Amino acid sequence: MSLSKTGVLYIAVLALACAAPFIGGYPLFLMKCLCFALFACAFNLLIGFTGLLSFGHAMFFGMAAYIAAHSAKVWGWTPEVAIIAATLGSAALGYVTGWLAVRRQGIYFAMITLALSQMVYFFCVQAPFTYAEDGIQSVPRGKLFGVISLADDRVMYYFVLAIFVFGYWMIHRIIHSPFGQVLKSIRENEPRALSLGYEVHKYKLLAFVLSAALAGMAGATKALALGLATLTDVQWQMSGEVVLMTLLGGMGTIAGPVVGSTIIIAMQNYLSGFGSWVTIIMGATFVVCVLAFRRGIVGELQHFLKSRSNKA
Amino acid sequence: MTGEFILETRDLTKEFKGFTAVDRVNLKVRRGSIHALIGPNGAGKTTVFNLLTKFLAPTSGGILYKGQDITAEAPGHVAQKGIIRSFQISAVFPNLTVLENVRVALQRKLGTSFHFWQSEKTLDQLNSRAMELLEQVDLTQFAALTAGELPYGRKRALEIATTLAMDPELMLLDEPTQGMGHEDVGRVVELIRKVAANRTVLMVEHNMSVVANLSSTITVLQRGAVLAEGPYETVSKDPRVLEAYVGSEDAHG
Numbered sequence: 001m002s003l004s005k006t007g008v009l010y011i012a013v014l015a016l017a018c019a020a021p022f023i024g025g026y027p028l029f030l031m032k033c034l035c036f037a038l039f040a041c042a043f044n045l046l047i048g049f050t051g052l053l054s055f056g057h058a059m060f061f062g063m064a065a066y067i068a069a070h071s072a073k074v075w076g077w078t079p080e081v082a083i084i085a086a087t088l089g090s091a092a093l094g095y096v097t098g099w100l101a102v103r104r105q106g107i108y109f110a111m112i113t114l115a116l117s118q119m120v121y122f123f124c125v126q127a128p129f130t131y132a133e134d135g136i137q138s139v140p141r142g143k144l145f146g147v148i149s150l151a152d153d154r155v156m157y158y159f160v161l162a163i164f165v166f167g168y169w170m171i172h173r174i175i176h177s178p179f180g181q182v183l184k185s186i187r188e189n190e191p192r193a194l195s196l197g198y199e200v201h202k203y204k205l206l207a208f209v210l211s212a213a214l215a216g217m218a219g220a221t222k223a224l225a226l227g228l229a230t231l232t233d234v235q236w237q238m239s240g241e242v243v244l245m246t247l248l249g250g251m252g253t254i255a256g257p258v259v260g261s262t263i264i265i266a267m268q269n270y271l272s273g274f275g276s277w278v279t280i281i282m283g284a285t286f287v288v289c290v291l292a293f294r295r296g297i298v299g300e301l302q303h304f305l306k307s308r309s310n311k312a
Numbered sequence: 313m314t315g316e317f318i319l320e321t322r323d324l325t326k327e328f329k330g331f332t333a334v335d336r337v338n339l340k341v342r343r344g345s346i347h348a349l350i351g352p353n354g355a356g357k358t359t360v361f362n363l364l365t366k367f368l369a370p371t372s373g374g375i376l377y378k379g380q381d382i383t384a385e386a387p388g389h390v391a392q393k394g395i396i397r398s399f400q401i402s403a404v405f406p407n408l409t410v411l412e413n414v415r416v417a418l419q420r421k422l423g424t425s426f427h428f429w430q431s432e433k434t435l436d437q438l439n440s441r442a443m444e445l446l447e448q449v450d451l452t453q454f455a456a457l458t459a460g461e462l463p464y465g466r467k468r469a470l471e472i473a474t475t476l477a478m479d480p481e482l483m484l485l486d487e488p489t490q491g492m493g494h495e496d497v498g499r500v501v502e503l504i505r506k507v508a509a510n511r512t513v514l515m516v517e518h519n520m521s522v523v524a525n526l527s528s529t530i531t532v533l534q535r536g537a538v539l540a541e542g543p544y545e546t547v548s549k550d551p552r553v554l555e556a557y558v559g560s561e562d563a564h565g
Binding site: 180181192195200 | 365367386387388389391392396397399403404405406407408412415416417419420422424425426427428429430431432434435474478
């Protein structure tokens with residue numbers, strides 16, 4: 001019963017998302033929301049379902065943005081090829097960094113991912129193709145499959161929506177797969193999973209690569225949608241922001257990161273008049289979140305609904 | 313390689329900084345027996361367990377399983393060879409259901425554990441086997457419950473069911489009745505007897521009545537070294553053992 005309720009909810013949200021540009025939604029803002037929502041969902045795959053706190057996810061998001069922007073602008077690749085290339089690039093980066101990081105746990109894991117992402121950041125500062133402080137600007141959206149022009153914001157919006165739905169479905173599938181079961185058991189009790197014969201490093205590494213690939217897909221899509229790939233995307237603040245988005249929405253809930261990221265992006269967008277106060281407001285939001293509702297918005301909601309149905 | 317002893321240790325030693333936790337221990341666990349490892353607190357029992365399951369690396373000495381040297385194996389591999397341990401603190405996956413807890417252990421044999429593109433419905437074929445295992449430990453009525461909600465004694469039972477799902481040849485039980493009420497102890501003792509029927513069990517246990525009741529061989533550890541070994545009747549009358557236990561406040565029996 002609850003399953004069909006969730007299904008109805010998904011259909012309603014999807015219908016709303018499809019109608020959004022026609023009922024006053026600003027396509028660029030909506031696309032930005034979707035890209036960051038996918039980024040947060042990818043991050044949540046690690047922290048929420050594997051129990052690994054990565055503090056360097058900006059490297060996948062940002063690096064993919066550069067790869068997509070460069071291949072679309074300089075090499076003239078079509079958008080879908082640019083995004084696939086960037087996703088694979090992030091997956092490869094994820095394999096290398098993950099291979100190093102999964103050997104350590106807890107804070108050490110977080111520190112290694114942070115250190116590696118800083119290395120990627122400084123690479124991006126120095127490498128000529130990124131144009132350092134300027135970033136890669138006015139990236140052409142090109143023609144989808146070489147046919148459909150994505151220059152119109154609404155057309156591009158549906159392309160981004162399709163990518164988001166695919167990514168979200170993918171994460172849903174990963175979580176509810178035989179692999180996802182093992183991930184959850186590692187999150188819950190790693191020594192026990194090990195004693196059941198699971199070589200936990202390998203599972204963590206695959207989860208890390210998948211998360212990196214999906215984060216990359218989000219970054220690449222963002223670069224094409226907004227026509228921009230800059231150092232902001234690969235900076236450590238971005239890694240912090242995705243943690244905030246996920247915690248605010250509810251880590252370990254599949255829809256939480258979408259809610260969290262939308263709130264953060266909306267705050268950045270609509271409060272931008274306050275200048276640097278936005279950062280302070282976001283910080284305060286984070287403190288309130290940690291103090292008052294630790295499960296995050298969706299997590300608290302689920303808990304509330306569950307405890308109510310238990311009483312009934 | 314089907315010798316009389318399924319597991320042997322040769323001068324197994326573990327030193328932590330300036331402190332020898334396990335000192336040249338030679339254990340021989342007879343195939344098909346229930347072997348108990350006892351001793352006062354700090355005698356090194358859990359360390360021995362961690363060495364046997366490779367959660368710790370020995371400083372020196374060797375471990376032989378079915379005549380094969382496993383001293384350098386990784387913990388995941390030791391588990392795959394059929395040595396499965398339980399933990400002192402009840403080790404369940406608290407946010408998975410009781411059924412899922414057992415199923416995770418069964419799942420590895422399907423060979424699909426890396427298949428992130430498959431639906432978890434493909435695991436449903438294991439449900440009937442999982443229910444059988446739950447039946448063995450009287451947990452069928454709790455199958456759909458989240459494991460974290462089970463009372464303590466039931467969690468231990470679930471842990472044993474999960475361990476059984478691995479179809480281990482050698483089960484290592486770390487204090488299976490620790491922290492249990494009288495009723496639960498009786499149930500777990502019966503359970504261990506049942507599951508030990510066609511496999512070997514090595515357990516660490518404080519509760520002397522449990523040890524006396526179940527085990528055919530007892531090894532007494534003190535300060536990391538073997539103090540005495542033999543059946544309960546012999547060991548319990550050994551003056552050195554009595555002294556070791558009277559000397560500490562750890563005698564439960």
